[in-house]
Amino acid sequence: MTKPAALLNGLGPEQVGMLDSLLSVDPAIGMTRFAWLRTLPEAPSEKSLMALIERLRFVRDLSFDPRSRDRIHPDRWMQLVREGNVTPSWLAGDFNEGRRRTTIAAQLIELTGRLTDAAITMFCRLIARLFMRSRARRDRRHLDARADTARLMGLFRDTLRAPAEASETGEDTFDVLDRRIGWHHLMRARAEVEAIAGSTDPDPLLGAAERSDGVRRSAHALLEAFVFRSARRHDPLLTALCLLREFVQNGRRSLPDKVPVGHLKDKVRKVVLAGGGADRRLYEVATFAVLRDRLRSGDVWVEGGRSYRPLDAHLMPSPAFRARKAADDLDLGIPRDVDAWLAEKQRELDFKLKQLAYRARVGKLPRVRLVDGVLIVSPPRAIVPKAAEAVKWLCLDRMPLIEITDLIADVDAWTGFAGCFSHLRTGEPVRSLPALYAGILADATNLGPKRMAEASEGVSARQIAWARLFHLRHETFKAGVARVIDAQLAHPYARIWGAGTTSSSDGQFFRAAGRGARRADINAHYGGDPGSKFYTWISDQHGHFYILPMGATESEAAYVLDGLYGHESRLEIEEHYVDTGGANDHVFGSFAVLGKRFAPRLRDLKDWRLHAFEDVGAYPLLKRHIGDRVDAAAIREAWDEILRIGVSIETRAVAPSTVLKKLAALPRTNVLSRALREIGRIERTLFIYVTWNQSSSGVTRPGREHGRSRCRAGLNKGEAGNKLTRAVFFHERGEIRDGSFESQAYRASALNLVVSAIILWNTVYLSRVVDHLRADGHDLPEELLRHVSPQIWEHINLIGTYDWSGKSKLPTGTFRSLRVPRPAFLAA
Template identity: 45%
Template structure:
């Protein structure tokens, strides 16, 4: 590193003085082998090649974070993202760090070693006995059979019967009813005065315009009694990302307290996934192209969903951005009373960095890895996998490197926990390095260890596979409802500004949560009315929208709204048959 900096100093001096020849002795240790035939010609240093090599190496070192520029935003020292070393030392000396793992390195590794030894032994014994659930593992390789559907056949009949009983309702009436239950509109206070909106209906109109992607101009034309000027004023002064987060928290907390929601899960597991939305019209340039989602530009809404179907966090990310850095954001910064212990993603949300970081905050990471058979187990030094698992074993964990950077890892995780920086911003910075720095490599090695434990758990625990599949299915079903709601402007984002895209994503998620809450409350009554047992009711999702009118004139009939402690009457079966 010092050799490169010295070379750059020499080059700068040449340009300052106007000299053409390099000094007789110049630093060469930084020159890679691929560059040496060009830099050294017959034992003589070629100035042009030397300069190009030095600048190329400077670019790589800047990207890797090994060299930084004082005052720069893009090429900041990574240490500046973390809490000051003195503050971290004070926190450590005062008491236990706000982390969920054993902070003593030796004890932490021994606990992980014991877990890995146990998992290896159990998988080996079960495999030799042919008792790995829906898994065949032998010297020839690994075969994992797809999970069989666990939904009872009577579920579809119960679902149709229950939804046939739900009242038909306009989306505006649904929002009024949910607002009467939760008061979520109170969260959208004036940015300056802190007062609630004088016209509650106009505020709900603005939220609805975000949620269904209609926009304020067309909403003003469609909604009676609201002018564009009034809606724009409310949006400018009352709508904010923080307000959307607080309002969503009210809906999620109200929903998770309902008895029917408890049948769907205990509220301790969740999943997250990205949903692609195309960017159309003049704003097409705002989007990037992701080959997996077609050749049209767009962005993605990355949403976290609890096992009770509640979408408790969402954010906008670039279509080409990796999903893995954003997994922790939704878990750490959500504004609900949920206590998540286990989280699921698909392969796109999984990386060794996320595997390594999750335990620091008390989360068990359980992604559905599409290529699990091609992935390698990484054991600690001195551990043996045995002949049955030998074909799945890769290079051992670089334990010495992890030990050398353990304090940095603790400081890194503490910085995220204390809010010095977001998890996504820090992980994006680490993963962007073409040649990863010491901290990134240490976190990767720790993640390999956690992933190896998880892979063995995946083979021996069919309940873990079922929970993961069920969690991801709930997120995908929620995406179908979101797609149905976000139907205006061909379902495309036309806004150039990231702030407006965020409002659309937050409004859509709030609308989804309101429909889920409304459906759940009425499904409780409908399922009880038709005598549905709990083992069937737990498979009926609150994601239907056939009974909700999403289009037409958006009017707010407050007089027709039931009292907060009352519900609309269910539809009678005879009237359905007559229709």
């Protein structure tokens, strides 16, 4: 491996001149080409996709060989890329000649992958939005037709009454019908009935194709910009794409009589060929929809991308996996021997399902009744001791009042988290701690750096900008949060809430506005406004140890495992809780493979099917609840690949969400996807058995509660965390206004760090308050104290002028004085 300057080896004078010209302002676009290339449009639109393709073509025309990165050590390469990512054009222009050209060259090579991924992502979002809007228009038509439907149903009701009346009176049916309704009135309604009946459930493809002109034009540009590869030999989808590419290049308008349709499902094929031949508009939209699904699954990919690669490319290389397997060094929750695992699970499932049926029949299931062959589950009761509320306010009234600026400084003095925010290039600590604190709080409160500088004392806008530019990065935020979480884990008082071995995760929706609204999605579950979600992981000690920004319409289930493997703290999570939205069979299966317990709160538990190796006849009392038989053959066939996925996640070779999203996008007939789903069905059935057999009455010591109680307590901590997060992220009405995903990620990371700091500070002072109260003779049992959450902020001033001068800094080893509550007659 050689020095970074090796990137420039072999470049001719013309290419070197192109590098230098990228830092000159281009009058045609009003900025430097270097800045233009790195400003990626994210709002889903045909214009954005064309802009991404234009940038990609510009980079390709510069003819830099991406293999030149192999001349540099991978760590030095990543350092070079990270430096370039945060270096604005004006600063790059101040670099010496060698450093400037090397930085730009590295950015150009890296941009090829970024632009490729961004273009494919944009295409996928446009196709998804096309079908989503088609379904929305169909639903609106149904809603608009409700009044007419109700009126016609009333007419139908009266029509049915006529034969009944004629039968009773002996009259002619048509005479009764004519007298009660009127024959001509009935005939006039015929056209309305036929219109409503014909529009009951049109295929979304028809509506998508109606308004697809812009999307199809940009998709044509995508076909010309990329060469698609497939994992299948003689793939009809690739044949169809080549046909469409040739049609665009030749300017032809109509399709030939015969076109490849093997990539289309039978139902879609009938719609496309309904007129006898293939309708071009329908054929193109249907083909692009298949392309989107295949790209998301990794079954089809393009050269040069990073995210849209085959699943195999993301996993641990097969030779390395086989070596670990041979050495029995997998460290997973399942054994190497598939037959032994299947035999054990078959025995366990059979025994527990029969026991479940017996206990249901004799009425021994707590809060579960068997009624007409259906198990009716009573919801668990939340039990919080009445005295807990009084203890809570007894403690909170004595918590010191504090400014958020002083709180951040206190936590840094205890943990040294600021030391994690090293300079990107030199590795040195930040020169101005107030500037670092202000930069973090600016994002955490949604105030922004410019207005933070205006609202601050003791720090300048230039200092904040410099700290944010060179010290605030994803890896430094992760390290800083880990430092705070580890301090929380080590504090003796935190053991009241848990041992740091369980956690929960949940998504919190934030409305978007301004530029943020243009790239955001609308999720009807949260109303009609666009927005995004921050998905947060919280330990049983209330620590917010990981956060991810995600789209409002994205499935939370795919990301559940990311936080458990993405954090850098000393937490060792063994059991995890989510709400129904975070659960599916792939997630159940993944947790089992990785040796962790998954305990979701499933809504409508009785409607979830149970699965067994035997036929439903083996469990007659449960036949209304038994679903498909477990497909042991699929599990056996894909076992080695399941193990490989597990090891890849366990060794952090791949993010769990990357695997789960690709498996979810694969067709249900795919063996690997089906095998993990079958493992999940087994684990879900065992989980439901355990849930139905557990009592939900009463709570005991931490770690000794029943499963449903632990799950409820974990999710309640998440809900309390959402309230604290909302209180901190209050500027701009708590709306996300960032135009890029990257900016949202920084804002989420800063928010997570500040919230974690508040929780640690509260933990320390709650401990001191409890010691003080006990010394005064108050009886404060842990059973009550565990209901006093550290996710509180009533005593913290989050608004006003932010004073970073350090006037209130405490001497090392000292603490702030506790408050003395005002007597009741004075408080009144």
